[in-house]
Amino acid sequence: MTRKLLPAVLLAACVSHTVESAPIEIKPIHITMDINLRVQRELDEFFDFEETAKTPAPSEEQPKE
Amino acid sequence: MNANRHAVAALLAAFLIVPAFAQEPPKPAPAPQDPRVELKQRMGARYPMLEQLRDAGKIGETQLGEVKLVKASHGSEQVDAKDASKGTVTELVDAENKDRRAVYALIAKQEKTTPAEVAKQNAMRNLEKAKPDHWIEVKGQWVQRKSVRIGNDKKDEKSDKQ
Numbered sequence: 001m002t003r004k005l006l007p008a009v010l011l012a013a014c015v016s017h018t019v020e021s022a023p024i025e026i027k028p029i030h031i032t033m034d035i036n037l038r039v040q041r042e043l044d045e046f047f048d049f050e051e052t053a054k055t056p057a058p059s060e061e062q063p064k065e
Numbered sequence: 066m067n068a069n070r071h072a073v074a075a076l077l078a079a080f081l082i083v084p085a086f087a088q089e090p091p092k093p094a095p096a097p098q099d100p101r102v103e104l105k106q107r108m109g110a111r112y113p114m115l116e117q118l119r120d121a122g123k124i125g126e127t128q129l130g131e132v133k134l135v136k137a138s139h140g141s142e143q144v145d146a147k148d149a150s151k152g153t154v155t156e157l158v159d160a161e162n163k164d165r166r167a168v169y170a171l172i173a174k175q176e177k178t179t180p181a182e183v184a185k186q187n188a189m190r191n192l193e194k195a196k197p198d199h200w201i202e203v204k205g206q207w208v209q210r211k212s213v214r215i216g217n218d219k220k221d222e223k224s225d226k227q
Contacts, residue, residue, distance in 0.1 A: 035176055035177075035178050035182075036186060038176050039172060039176050039178060039182070039183050039186045040186055040190065042172045042175065042176065042183075043172065043183070043186060043187050043190055044190075046101070046105060046168060046172070047108075047190075049105065049108070049109035049112060050112060050194070053109075053112050053113055053116065
Protein backbone atom coordinates (compact mmCIF):
# COMPACT_ATOMS: atom_id res chain seq x y z
CA MET A 1 0.00 0.00 0.00
CA THR A 2 2.79 2.36 1.04
CA ARG A 3 4.77 1.46 -2.04
CA LYS A 4 1.84 2.40 -4.24
CA LEU A 5 1.21 5.65 -2.46
CA LEU A 6 4.82 6.81 -2.26
CA PRO A 7 5.28 7.60 -5.98
CA ALA A 8 1.99 9.45 -6.00
CA VAL A 9 3.02 11.56 -3.04
CA LEU A 10 6.42 12.25 -4.61
CA LEU A 11 4.80 13.24 -7.89
CA ALA A 12 2.43 15.58 -6.10
CA ALA A 13 5.40 17.22 -4.42
CA CYS A 14 6.94 17.97 -7.79
CA VAL A 15 3.88 19.80 -9.11
CA SER A 16 4.33 23.49 -8.64
CA HIS A 17 1.51 25.28 -6.89
CA THR A 18 1.05 28.92 -7.47
CA VAL A 19 -1.44 30.96 -5.51
CA GLU A 20 -2.55 34.01 -7.35
CA SER A 21 -3.86 36.88 -5.34
CA ALA A 22 -5.49 39.99 -6.64
CA PRO A 23 -3.22 43.03 -6.48
CA ILE A 24 -3.84 45.08 -3.42
CA GLU A 25 -5.06 48.50 -4.34
CA ILE A 26 -4.11 51.25 -1.96
CA LYS A 27 -6.37 54.19 -2.49
CA PRO A 28 -5.01 57.60 -1.64
CA ILE A 29 -7.52 58.21 1.12
CA HIS A 30 -5.64 61.18 2.50
CA ILE A 31 -5.84 62.94 -0.88
CA THR A 32 -9.59 62.38 -1.10
CA MET A 33 -10.03 63.70 2.42
CA ASP A 34 -7.93 66.74 1.63
CA ILE A 35 -10.06 67.54 -1.43
CA ASN A 36 -13.23 67.02 0.60
CA LEU A 37 -12.01 69.38 3.27
CA ARG A 38 -11.13 71.99 0.71
CA VAL A 39 -14.53 71.59 -0.95
CA GLN A 40 -16.23 71.91 2.44
CA ARG A 41 -14.28 75.05 3.14
CA GLU A 42 -15.18 76.50 -0.26
CA LEU A 43 -18.85 75.70 0.30
CA ASP A 44 -18.80 77.26 3.77
CA GLU A 45 -17.16 80.34 2.35
CA PHE A 46 -19.60 80.65 -0.52
CA PHE A 47 -22.71 80.04 1.58
CA ASP A 48 -21.61 82.31 4.44
CA PHE A 49 -24.72 84.45 3.82
CA GLU A 50 -26.77 81.61 5.30
CA GLU A 51 -25.12 82.14 8.67
CA THR A 52 -25.59 85.90 8.43
CA ALA A 53 -29.28 85.43 7.64
CA LYS A 54 -29.74 83.08 10.60
CA THR A 55 -28.10 85.41 13.11
CA PRO A 56 -30.91 87.43 14.67
CA ALA A 57 -30.42 91.13 14.22
CA PRO A 58 -30.03 93.04 17.49
CA SER A 59 -33.28 94.75 18.38
CA GLU A 60 -33.26 98.47 17.90
CA GLU A 61 -35.86 99.07 20.57
CA GLN A 62 -34.59 100.88 23.58
CA PRO A 63 -35.53 99.41 26.93
CA LYS A 64 -38.40 101.29 28.48
CA GLU A 65 -37.58 103.15 31.60
CA MET B 66 5.43 143.47 -32.40
CA ASN B 67 7.35 140.67 -30.89
CA ALA B 68 5.39 141.05 -27.67
CA ASN B 69 2.16 140.75 -29.65
CA ARG B 70 3.35 137.53 -31.27
CA HIS B 71 4.19 136.10 -27.88
CA ALA B 72 0.79 137.07 -26.54
CA VAL B 73 -1.00 135.45 -29.50
CA ALA B 74 1.11 132.32 -29.17
CA ALA B 75 0.35 132.17 -25.46
CA LEU B 76 -3.37 132.57 -26.11
CA LEU B 77 -3.34 129.87 -28.76
CA ALA B 78 -1.45 127.57 -26.49
CA ALA B 79 -3.93 128.24 -23.71
CA PHE B 80 -6.86 127.43 -26.00
CA LEU B 81 -5.23 124.26 -27.25
CA ILE B 82 -3.65 122.93 -24.08
CA VAL B 83 -6.29 123.74 -21.45
CA PRO B 84 -9.15 121.84 -23.13
CA ALA B 85 -6.83 118.89 -23.58
CA PHE B 86 -6.24 118.77 -19.82
CA ALA B 87 -9.84 119.58 -19.01
CA GLN B 88 -11.05 116.43 -20.73
CA GLU B 89 -11.77 113.57 -18.38
CA PRO B 90 -9.57 110.54 -18.82
CA PRO B 91 -11.35 107.84 -20.79
CA LYS B 92 -13.27 105.56 -18.50
CA PRO B 93 -12.13 101.97 -18.56
CA ALA B 94 -14.72 99.56 -19.89
CA PRO B 95 -16.72 98.06 -17.01
CA ALA B 96 -15.07 94.79 -16.04
CA PRO B 97 -17.35 91.79 -16.36
CA GLN B 98 -18.58 90.88 -12.89
CA ASP B 99 -17.21 87.76 -11.30
CA PRO B 100 -19.81 85.00 -11.84
CA ARG B 101 -19.20 83.91 -8.26
CA VAL B 102 -20.16 87.33 -6.92
CA GLU B 103 -23.27 87.45 -9.09
CA LEU B 104 -24.32 83.96 -7.98
CA LYS B 105 -23.74 84.79 -4.35
CA GLN B 106 -25.82 87.95 -4.59
CA ARG B 107 -28.70 86.14 -6.26
CA MET B 108 -28.62 83.21 -3.88
CA GLY B 109 -28.24 85.44 -0.86
CA ALA B 110 -31.35 87.36 -1.88
CA ARG B 111 -33.24 84.11 -2.45
CA TYR B 112 -32.17 82.45 0.80
CA PRO B 113 -34.76 83.99 3.19
CA MET B 114 -37.60 82.87 0.87
CA LEU B 115 -36.18 79.36 0.66
CA GLU B 116 -35.77 79.18 4.41
CA GLN B 117 -39.37 80.27 4.85
CA LEU B 118 -40.53 77.52 2.50
CA ARG B 119 -38.32 74.96 4.26
CA ASP B 120 -39.79 76.01 7.60
CA ALA B 121 -43.28 75.62 6.10
CA GLY B 122 -42.39 72.09 4.95
CA LYS B 123 -43.04 72.92 1.31
CA ILE B 124 -39.52 72.27 0.08
CA GLY B 125 -36.68 70.06 1.24
CA GLU B 126 -33.11 69.12 0.45
CA THR B 127 -32.04 66.14 -1.64
CA GLN B 128 -28.95 63.94 -1.42
CA LEU B 129 -27.84 65.42 -4.71
CA GLY B 130 -27.42 68.85 -3.17
CA GLU B 131 -30.57 70.25 -4.71
CA VAL B 132 -33.72 71.76 -3.33
CA LYS B 133 -36.99 70.03 -4.22
CA LEU B 134 -40.73 70.31 -3.70
CA VAL B 135 -41.90 68.01 -0.90
CA LYS B 136 -45.32 67.84 -2.56
CA ALA B 137 -45.81 68.67 -6.23
CA SER B 138 -48.98 70.58 -5.35
CA HIS B 139 -46.90 73.29 -3.62
CA GLY B 140 -45.22 74.11 -6.91
CA SER B 141 -47.97 76.33 -8.27
CA GLU B 142 -48.28 78.34 -5.05
CA GLN B 143 -46.99 81.89 -4.95
CA VAL B 144 -43.79 82.36 -2.95
CA ASP B 145 -45.27 85.50 -1.47
CA ALA B 146 -49.04 85.82 -1.55
CA LYS B 147 -48.72 89.61 -1.26
CA ASP B 148 -46.10 89.96 -3.98
CA ALA B 149 -46.78 88.10 -7.22
CA SER B 150 -43.49 89.35 -8.72
CA LYS B 151 -41.63 86.78 -6.62
CA GLY B 152 -43.18 84.05 -8.74
CA THR B 153 -44.19 80.51 -7.88
CA VAL B 154 -42.43 78.02 -5.65
CA THR B 155 -41.45 75.95 -8.71
CA GLU B 156 -39.82 78.97 -10.32
CA LEU B 157 -37.89 79.70 -7.15
CA VAL B 158 -36.75 76.08 -6.80
CA ASP B 159 -35.67 75.91 -10.45
CA ALA B 160 -33.73 79.16 -10.20
CA GLU B 161 -32.01 78.00 -7.02
CA ASN B 162 -31.02 74.65 -8.51
CA LYS B 163 -29.68 76.30 -11.64
CA ASP B 164 -27.48 78.57 -9.54
CA ARG B 165 -26.41 75.72 -7.26
CA ARG B 166 -25.27 73.71 -10.27
CA ALA B 167 -23.23 76.68 -11.41
CA VAL B 168 -21.64 76.98 -7.95
CA TYR B 169 -20.83 73.25 -7.90
CA ALA B 170 -19.20 73.53 -11.33
CA LEU B 171 -17.14 76.53 -10.25
CA ILE B 172 -15.89 74.86 -7.06
CA ALA B 173 -15.27 71.56 -8.85
CA LYS B 174 -13.14 73.31 -11.45
CA GLN B 175 -11.18 75.11 -8.78
CA GLU B 176 -10.62 72.05 -6.60
CA LYS B 177 -10.11 69.67 -9.52
CA THR B 178 -12.99 67.41 -8.64
CA THR B 179 -16.42 66.72 -10.11
CA PRO B 180 -19.56 68.85 -9.71
CA ALA B 181 -21.35 65.70 -8.49
CA GLU B 182 -18.84 65.34 -5.65
CA VAL B 183 -19.25 69.00 -4.65
CA ALA B 184 -23.03 68.56 -4.79
CA LYS B 185 -22.76 65.52 -2.51
CA GLN B 186 -20.64 67.46 -0.05
CA ASN B 187 -23.17 70.28 -0.04
CA ALA B 188 -26.02 67.84 0.50
CA MET B 189 -24.18 66.58 3.59
CA ARG B 190 -23.61 70.14 4.74
CA ASN B 191 -27.29 70.97 4.29
CA LEU B 192 -28.29 67.86 6.19
CA GLU B 193 -26.10 68.82 9.12
CA LYS B 194 -27.45 72.36 9.16
CA ALA B 195 -31.13 71.49 8.72
CA LYS B 196 -33.61 72.23 11.48
CA PRO B 197 -35.31 69.20 13.09
CA ASP B 198 -38.56 69.77 11.17
CA HIS B 199 -36.95 70.31 7.79
CA TRP B 200 -37.50 67.69 5.12
CA ILE B 201 -34.71 65.65 3.59
CA GLU B 202 -35.06 63.25 0.69
CA VAL B 203 -33.31 59.98 1.48
CA LYS B 204 -33.40 57.30 -1.22
CA GLY B 205 -36.52 58.81 -2.74
CA GLN B 206 -38.35 59.07 0.58
CA TRP B 207 -39.04 62.30 2.42
CA VAL B 208 -38.02 62.20 6.06
CA GLN B 209 -37.67 64.89 8.65
CA ARG B 210 -34.18 65.84 9.79
CA LYS B 211 -34.95 64.75 13.35
CA SER B 212 -35.39 61.16 12.19
CA VAL B 213 -32.08 61.07 10.31
CA ARG B 214 -28.91 60.17 12.14
CA ILE B 215 -25.53 61.17 10.89
CA GLY B 216 -22.03 60.73 12.30
CA ASN B 217 -21.91 64.10 14.02
CA ASP B 218 -25.17 63.48 15.87
CA LYS B 219 -23.52 60.86 18.10
CA LYS B 220 -20.75 63.27 19.01
CA ASP B 221 -23.34 65.94 19.83
CA GLU B 222 -25.25 63.53 22.04
CA LYS B 223 -22.08 62.62 23.94
CA SER B 224 -21.15 66.26 24.46
CA ASP B 225 -24.69 66.96 25.67
CA LYS B 226 -24.43 64.21 28.28
CA GLN B 227 -21.16 65.53 29.65
